[in-house]
Amino acid sequence: MSKPITILFATTTGNAEDAANTVAAKLKSAGFDSTLVSAANWTAPDVVNLAAEPSTLLVVASTWGEGEPPDDAIPLWDTLKELDGTPLTNIRFSVLALGDRSYEIFCGFGANLDERLEQLGGTRIAARVDSDVDYDGPTQEWTKEVISALSSDLAAR
Numbered sequence: 808m809s810k811p812i813t814i815l816f817a818t819t820t821g822n823a824e825d826a827a828n829t830v831a832a833k834l835k836s837a838g839f840d841s842t843l844v845s846a847a848n849w850t851a852p853d854v855v856n857l858a859a860e861p862s863t864l865l866v867v868a869s870t871w872g873e874g875e876p877p878d879d880a881i882p883l884w885d886t887l888k889e890l891d892g893t894p895l896t897n898i899r900f901s902v903l904a905l906g907d908r909s910y911e912i913f914c915g916f917g918a919n920l921d922e923r924l925e926q927l928g929g930t931r932i933a934a935r936v937d938s939d940v941d942y943d944g945p946t947q948e949w950t951k952e953v954i955s956a957l958s959s960d961l962a963a964r
């Protein structure tokens with residue numbers, strides 16, 4: 808059996824949720840079940856709970872303000888910044904960042920989150936993809952890399 812996979816989306820106007828649904832469907836076609844969760848319902852302890860056993864955390868997050876999290880992810884981000892040490896060593900993760908190149912801090916929140924998850928002990932299984940407004944192609948590209956990493960994980964067991 809594969810390790811549990813959680814897809815966490817952080818969104819204001821729904822693009823990241825839409826992309827996260829696409830990712831879940833693609834994973835399902837490749838034989839991987841996943842659980843979709845909204846950042847609106849999560850703070851850092853929920854992420855730490857995931858790390859009680861080896862698991863995969865896939866994050867789809869947009870950027871608002873000037874490189875800031877979308878509103879629904881502010882409590883999550885504030886609490887992740889406060890964690891000490893490396894409580895996420897059991898977590899394998901990857902981040903799909905949604906944004907718009909016309910903003911100065913392109914995909915800033917996704918980049919900050921990607922960096923923070925690693926600082927907290929997580930292992931990146933696929934490089935972050937930063938997507939411009941048309942997120943369909945980047946979503947497919949990122950999902951392909953993620954599925955490839957998950958598949959080689961299974962093959963190695």
Ligand SMILES: Cc1cc2nc3c(=O)[nH]c(=O)nc-3n(C[C@H](O)[C@H](O)[C@H](O)COP(=O)(O)O)c2cc1C
Nearest residue numbers: 818819820821822823869870874906907910913914
């Ligand atoms: C007021 C506003 C501020 C934004 N700030 C940024 C930004 O700083 N950097 C960036 O890359 N994109 C920025 N964006 C673009 C959004 O991240 C992009 O539209 C994204 O697809 C929204 O996804 P969501 O619907 O999941 O929130 C901004 C959009 C708006 C409307």
